[in-house]
Amino acid sequence: MLQLLFAVAFSAVPLTLYIPPIRSFNLFIETVESIFRQTALYTVGAFPRVRLALSRIFSSVHLRQ
Secondary structure, three states, X not given: OHHHHHHHHHHHHHHHXXXXXXXXXXXXXXXXXHHHHHHHHHHHHHHHHHHHHHHHHHHHHHHHO
């Protein structure tokens, strides 16, 4: 069991090289939050229109059957 633990631990060590440091995540998270803030106004307004359009499409399909 100890050998399995060591095998998993040593195989996971190279994966840490692919994970960027936390300071790089800050800029990425800030950019994602900015995109979410900018698109939130559009998505709130677009949701009712998409819902209305889908209900019209589905009701027209339902009427044809």
